Amino acid sequence: MLLPVLLLLAVLSLFPFFYIIWMSLNTVSLINGISFDFAGLTNWTRMFTDVIVGAAWARAALYFVATVGLEMILGVAIALLIHELVWGKNLALSLILLPMFMAPVIVGLLGRFLTDSSYGLYAFALRELGIFEKDILGTSSSALAAVILMDVWEWTPLIVLIVLAGLASVNQYVIEAAKVDGANYLERLRHIVAPSIAGVVIVALLVRSMDAIRYFDIITVTTNGGPGNTTKIIPIRLYETAFRFFDLGYAAAIGLGMLVFSILVANAFVRILESRGLAK
Amino acid sequence: MTGAGLAGASLLGAAGCGGGSASSVSSGGDMWKQFAGTTLNFVSENTSPTTAIAANLNPFKELTGIDVNVLQLELSALVQKVALDIGSGEGAYQVVYADPYQIMAPYHEALADLNEFNADENLPSIPKGTDDFIPTQLAAAGRFENEENLYALPYDCPTMIWMYRKDLFDKHGEKMSQDLGFDPTPSPELTWEQYYQIANWFNENQDEVPYGTGHQARQYDSLMCDFSNILWSYGGDYFHEPKVGSLGTAEPGPCTLDEQEALEAAEFYKKLLSIAHPGSVSWDWNATDEAFRTGQIAMTPNWHEFAAVDQDPAESTIVGKIGYSPLPKGPVRNANMWGGTGVGINGASPINEQKAAWLFLVWATSPETMLMGMKSDVGGGTPTRGSLYELPEVKKAMEPPSNMPNLLTYDAVSEAWRPENIGLRPKIQSWNECDTALYTEVSKMLAGLKSPEEAMTTAKQYFDDAQTRVENLAARPWGVA
Numbered sequence: 001m002l003l004p005v006l007l008l009l010a011v012l013s014l015f016p017f018f019y020i021i022w023m024s025l026n027t028v029s030l031i032n033g034i035s036f037d038f039a040g041l042t043n044w045t046r047m048f049t050d051v052i053v054g055a056a057w058a059r060a061a062l063y064f065v066a067t068v069g070l071e072m073i074l075g076v077a078i079a080l081l082i083h084e085l086v087w088g089k090n091l092a093l094s095l096i097l098l099p100m101f102m103a104p105v106i107v108g109l110l111g112r113f114l115t116d117s118s119y120g121l122y123a124f125a126l127r128e129l130g131i132f133e134k135d136i137l138g139t140s141s142s143a144l145a146a147v148i149l150m151d152v153w154e155w156t157p158l159i160v161l162i163v164l165a166g167l168a169s170v171n172q173y174v175i176e177a178a179k180v181d182g183a184n185y186l187e188r189l190r191h192i193v194a195p196s197i198a199g200v201v202i203v204a205l206l207v208r209s210m211d212a213i214r215y216f217d218i219i220t221v222t223t224n225g226g227p228g229n230t231t232k233i234i235p236i237r238l239y240e241t242a243f244r245f246f247d248l249g250y251a252a253a254i255g256l257g258m259l260v261f262s263i264l265v266a267n268a269f270v271r272i273l274e275s276r277g278l279a280k
Numbered sequence: 281m282t283g284a285g286l287a288g289a290s291l292l293g294a295a296g297c298g299g300g301s302a303s304s305v306s307s308g309g310d311m312w313k314q315f316a317g318t319t320l321n322f323v324s325e326n327t328s329p330t331t332a333i334a335a336n337l338n339p340f341k342e343l344t345g346i347d348v349n350v351l352q353l354e355l356s357a358l359v360q361k362v363a364l365d366i367g368s369g370e371g372a373y374q375v376v377y378a379d380p381y382q383i384m385a386p387y388h389e390a391l392a393d394l395n396e397f398n399a400d401e402n403l404p405s406i407p408k409g410t411d412d413f414i415p416t417q418l419a420a421a422g423r424f425e426n427e428e429n430l431y432a433l434p435y436d437c438p439t440m441i442w443m444y445r446k447d448l449f450d451k452h453g454e455k456m457s458q459d460l461g462f463d464p465t466p467s468p469e470l471t472w473e474q475y476y477q478i479a480n481w482f483n484e485n486q487d488e489v490p491y492g493t494g495h496q497a498r499q500y501d502s503l504m505c506d507f508s509n510i511l512w513s514y515g516g517d518y519f520h521e522p523k524v525g526s527l528g529t530a531e532p533g534p535c536t537l538d539e540q541e542a543l544e545a546a547e548f549y550k551k552l553l554s555i556a557h558p559g560s561v562s563w564d565w566n567a568t569d570e571a572f573r574t575g576q577i578a579m580t581p582n583w584h585e586f587a588a589v590d591q592d593p594a595e596s597t598i599v600g601k602i603g604y605s606p607l608p609k610g611p612v613r614n615a616n617m618w619g620g621t622g623v624g625i626n627g628a629s630p631i632n633e634q635k636a637a638w639l640f641l642v643w644a645t646s647p648e649t650m651l652m653g654m655k656s657d658v659g660g661g662t663p664t665r666g667s668l669y670e671l672p673e674v675k676k677a678m679e680p681p682s683n684m685p686n687l688l689t690y691d692a693v694s695e696a697w698r699p700e701n702i703g704l705r706p707k708i709q710s711w712n713e714c715d716t717a718l719y720t721e722v723s724k725m726l727a728g729l730k731s732p733e734e735a736m737t738t739a740k741q742y743f744d745d746a747q748t749r750v751e752n753l754a755a756r757p758w759g760v761a
Contacts, residue, residue, distance in 0.1 A: 226499020
């Protein structure tokens, strides 16, 4: 009975998965039809000794920590503020959620427009205030920060939404009881709210982490990995290797490396959830 | 004269008469109709010649009964599409915009040899023969490694020249001349060092434009193009192999970017960019031209085919104020990057579709279709055929006011196309990887992350590594399909 479904599943996911593993063990040529030449672990050893790939992983880690960290801090803070609003809550939430509904490539184009050194509003403001006079996306010190902030702008609303859902489930009787007992806001936040929403915050962290590892669109549209590779994180290098150099065997190895990293991160979060008894 | 010759004469005659309608070529007879009912897929970069052809396919349909679907893509997307189609072995895109560096060099084995179609008595031959194509362009866009095989017919020919605000040079020329001690009027006799001084003068002495010069120096293919002009003019090059730029080669030898001339070029390029519009480091070619035509810069090394949009009142604030010259010279020579491309036929397509594709190639690169393209309201390129530049209406359009604005650049580009002035990047199979290494390292240099010497030395290393990998790949026995 389950056989057709299992076969479909195998076609859709297992076959491509094993095919990519096989590709990573071969040198692949596209001329006159795709062809393979077994290369053993050559692509894998190359990946672990490739300076450019290593640097791309290091930048990806920095990017990962910065985007997910900022999104979590801002997302939780904004959610707490909205949760406390007495009136206009729906309007505020609607406005805050807007960036999330834009395609990342549009966010990139918008960011490029706003930071353009000739007519960009942000570039103009920073220049007039004497804060920054160089080209924002063309300067190594500012380009990574700019693309991080674009991602934060787009995806912080998702954290807000998830945390607000968690806040809605906090037991109001307990909050009221704490107030009666004289607990101030920070004490209530620390001892009642935080433990109550910890589960959804970790889920939000998991969702954003999985996305951050695959961050691609905004960087491609804004900096293409530049200047001087300062925004070239691992997905950009993977794309370049696969679809610019057509070094498909090596690209398969890099892609599988990203998959392993994603699985490790996801497992770490699931373990945390399990340890808190939230993973049932 | 063969039937093919008759068809060719018909095409030629139509052009020679000053642009008869495309239907006039139908006198070639049944050989044009033998594949009626076929549908061809033409995959191309989104360039103005293809836009013009896509907007005017009816004459070809009437002539042949063949339908053509035109898919226009950004260059990197085009390369992906073609490579994956070649890899699939399907030949779904019968007509391919065969970029000489990113498609022809690595995949020439997958393209059909056009000599076979040109010699086939049952098919029309190339009007006026291959000799009508500008020789440097035929070699660079059509061939790989040898003079025998022909993989593509020259189709477009964007070339980098010096575009400048003529109104500003007219206004400030005398003062500039006094201050700088030389006549600043752009010409190939001026040096890059003088270009730098002119740019700096604009930065410091006027307020009509924010900066003197702007460059396409984003970490992208455009940066390689911009830098290469200076590299070559300083006597540097990517390889010593003499035919690496024209015919191309599978074995270019060791990269020469670490030689003294290349280092001097890199040092100068860094100096030049230090006074350029700060946006230069995030501009590709489109953004650079946009800055030029919206009055952000007084001059720029620019692709000549932007002349059409720069002279369009709907797009530009500097219509009628632009001058054109070949790029400045360096200590060794004048070099102007050529970025042309040919159209080829996918060798994996069924043979009848390949023959139908040949009809399209002959038509698309015929004198009259090129003339139609130049007059097109939606763009149009610049002919790759020498004979077209002799037509009276084309000569007339070389002077303003012109209904074919790209031709306003003719004096500059014809000088740039001379064999001693043309700049041809390496046509090698590892070019995509080498190109990426070069513009990444130059970008690092501009960002202050590396010295010119470190950047050039590292780029050389990457070039050699990439070429070694490709040569090893070519030596492998290919198996399982």
